[in-house]
Amino acid sequence: MANSKKKQPHEEHPHGKAPIILYFIGLALAIIALLLTDNYLFLQNSLFSIATITAGYHVIIIEGLSETIENTKNKKNFTPNSHILMGLAAIGASLIGSFWEGTLLILIFSGAHFLEDYAEGRSKREMTKLMEMNPTTAKLIMPDGKTETVAVEDLKVGDQLQVLNGDQVPIDGTILSGSTSINESAINGESMPKEKTTGDSVYASTINGTGTFSMEVTKENKDTVFSKILQLVNQNQDNQTKAASIIQKFEPTYVTFVLVATSLIILLAPFLFDWTWSESIYKGLVLLVAASPCALAASTVSVTLSTTSNLAKKGVLSKGSTYLSQLADIDAIAFDKTGTLTRGKPEVTNYSFTDFVNEETIIDVIVALEKESNHPLANAILEKFEPKNKLDIEVTNQIGKGLTGNYEGKKYQIGKPTSFEKVSEEDKQLNKEWASEGNTVVYVAEDEKVIGLIALMDVPSEHAKATIAYFKKLGIHTTLITGDSEMTGQAVGKELGIDEVIANVMPADKSAIMDEQKQKYGVTAMVGDGVNDAPALVKADVGIAMGDGTDVAVDVSDLVLMQNNLSKLVNAHKISLRMKRVIWQNIIFSMIVVAFLIVVSLLGLTDIAISVLVHEGSTLIVILNGLRLLRTN
Incomplete structure (x- = not known):
């Protein structure tokens, strides 16, 4: 990635609303300055300068200069980003008297940056609902046979508990007496309740049916299967390494090239072309402005906004453009069975x-x-x-x-x-x-x-078979991961034509399987709907939740398919592929424009005004090209 400390797509903005407020203050000042006549030139240029500083303060100074310094230290290699280049371009424009052009560059770049932040919805993944599912009290059987309500965290291995009908099982343990049926979907995703009797294992957070039983605690609260789910989700959130966007990958090399080229022009031109130092500095700054990536900065924003808007209308919610790009690149996709490939009820x-x-x-x-x-x-x-x-x-x-x-x-x-x-x-x-x-x-x-x-x-859903066939046709490996028995898993896998079936899987296993799939096949997506899928959804490169699934699965996923319709996943993948093509079209076009402006700048065939005009024209073109995705069928 361009920035080793780059904010992850779900990380909240560390400075709250202040950067946005400063940006709009700068925008307002720029508009006021534009309304002034030449009689107030000093005031006009002063307002442009203040507007440039306020609108670009966070993006240029905080995220540009600070992150460049930090990333350079971390990588022990000069790692600039386009924020730095845009800042220098604005300074250069102001130094040669083109205050409005410098302000315009910052407004466009910062605006694009904030729009992308908004489009990606950078917010931490909520675990509140998951935590609420964790039992907090238990009925401890005392030596005299009576029960006392105690905190789950105070239970010790060997304690005996009573679980009434309809209660949550408070902790992992073994049934001592009584028989019941227990809904274990929170743990294994299986829609069929499991009948339990003396000697059988029970798990925390599962729901007891109509029977009452006594049990012995076999694990401390921190070691229960459900607690492991919580730990895995937390751990995987902290260690996410989502692939950088195309622009982020390309950014350091491009910025370094421009900075080096501009410096060489300013320093060597007086000796090579007999330019005066004044001419050399002026043309170097014109080159810096010409090479500023306005269209490049906007090349992904309109595309991703259009794509996310289009998908939202079609019932697919995206939590970030990065994930749509990842979806286009998947080499493997894994599915939970119950409620994902199947209808979720017998x-x-x-x-x-x-x-x-x-x-x-x-x-x-x-x-x-x-x-x-x-x-x-x-x-x-x-x-x-x-x-x-x-x-x-x-x-x-x-x-x-x-x-x-x-x-x-x-x-x-x-x-x-x-x-x-x-x-x-x-x-x-x-x-x-x-x-x-x-x-x-x-x-x-x-x-x-x-x-x-x-x-x-629990029969396959209406669109399951066609969805599997679509991905297989593209050479994408398909896997069924289920807590069901091997026989049930293989039967469903055979009916749907899935490449690989992994059965009898517990939540912790699903997370490990994601690591194996990523290592074996490459970029991997996971589709699920239950609490038990949460660790795998977070660990996958792209986590995809069924909209009718649990709130936890939806909270930790990257994409959400509304109405549990797998055909929407196929549609999302098709649109993500087109999004990727349009982004590359915009990038290539933007770079051609920049290359053209660099050449004409070196030949002295353009000035700052023409450079900015061409930049804005090319920016408009890439935005319109991206908006075409609003009409994707």
């Missing part, structure tokens, strides 16, 4: 009942049983089946066994396959087949004998 994909049962009656019974359950699978089943008759059945919901109820003298049960013994070989084979495709299968039994199977799955 749906009935298949079902089968034995021939000897009345299907209508069985469906009526199933609906009557499931409507008494608050399990996500129940909602999916109720959405699938429409009863002919509404039955009133008393339902018993047993953790580990499922739903049971009696109707017309028969006992009906719906539950997971391991709860049943009387299963035909045909049904076992069907269960195996559907499970291998990534389905969760539940059995329906009549008097202990299985009479039907229902397969449910």
